[in-house]
Amino acid sequence: MLLGWTLPQTSTGRSSTVSPPPWHYSGEVIAVEFRADPARVAALAPPGFEPEADGSCTFVFCDWCSAADSDPRTLADPARGQYREAFVIATGEFRGVRASRIPFIWVDSELSLLRGHIQGFPKQLGQIHMTRPISIGRGGVRLEPGASLGAHVSSFGRRLATARVELHEKVEIPPLALFAPPVHTRLFPSLSRPEPAxxxxxxxxxxxxxxxxxWRGAGDLSFGESEYSELDQLAPTEIIAGWRLNLAFSVDGAVEFPMTSETALEQDREAV
Structure with a gap:
């Protein structure tokens, strides 16, 4: 008997790339809130999702530690459970309920990539770098008014996004886009027919x-061009704010439902 929540499967299941949820995440975030061309944001929205009329988006960089209840190796081995990612969030409503959509996201970890595809994140491999704050010495940046933190993501040698945040003040409430439930599309092609499996x-x-x-402050954000990405279609038309914070949450599972199903409306309202 072959075991494993994902491939590769073996007689023990120990080689499986991803273990089942719950998954737990704790990390450091650098983010920039901005507005993009509303028509271009809408062009990336799935059926039923209505982006905000002003094209509100947030670009987020994260340096994560992650763990899984069913696989202690994720927490024990930093090569497995720690990674960085960069993504853009478009906020709006899904079937009348506040929600978000992540049209582009890059990660630097095999585990995160596959775990994301299972959930419906459109993850691609990239190289992400973020300013790491310090608490002693002069070798870095401290979290204090006036401090400047940078972040950028590249893929296939092309710089895709570059951000900088200047800290102004410590606040109680983080950017709300981080807590608008994301609506994902789980898409797995079929090898035997045109329609997806x-x-x-x-x-x-x-x-x-x-x-x-x-921390809240001023932000700056620019997108580069790449023949492998259309992120630059969401180029900022206005910068709203820059952010830096620590963030944690757990993913216990998901509600999954057909894209065309009206009978699932109440179920996905409850999930949001």
Whole structure:
């Protein structure tokens, strides 16, 4: 008997790339809130999702530690459970309920990539770098008014996004886009027919959300061009604010439902 929640499967299941949820995340975030061309944001929206009329988006960089209840190796081995990612969030409503959509996201970890595809994140491999704050010495940046933190993401040698945040003040409430439930598309092609083997919506079931050391300030954000990405179509037309914070949450599972199903409306309303 072959075991394993994902491939590769073996007689023990120990080689499986991803273990089942719950998954737990704790990390450091650098983010820039901005507005993009509303028509271009809408062009990336799935059926039923209505982006905000002003094209509100947030670009987020994260340096994550992650763990899985069913696989202690994720927490024990930093090569497995720690990674960085960069993504853009478009906020709006899904079937009348506040939600978000992540049209582009890059990660630097095999585990995160596959775990994301299972959930419906459109993850691609990239190289992400972020300013790491310090608490002693002169070798870095401290979290204090006037401090400047940078972040950028590249893929295939092309710089895709570059951000800088200047800290102004410590605040209590983080950017709300981080807590608008993302509506994902789980898409798995079929090798034997034109239509996908799986094409459905997924909304994660999240718990234990927490945040700390939230800083707000000025932000700067620019997108580069690449023949492999259309992120530059969401180029900022206005910068709203820059952020730096610590963030944590757990993913306990998800609600999955057909994209065209009206009978699932109440179920996905409850999930959001």
């Amino acid at each position: 799986v094409e459905e919506f997924s909304i994660g079931q999240v718990s234990n959300a927490a945040w700390a050391d939230v």
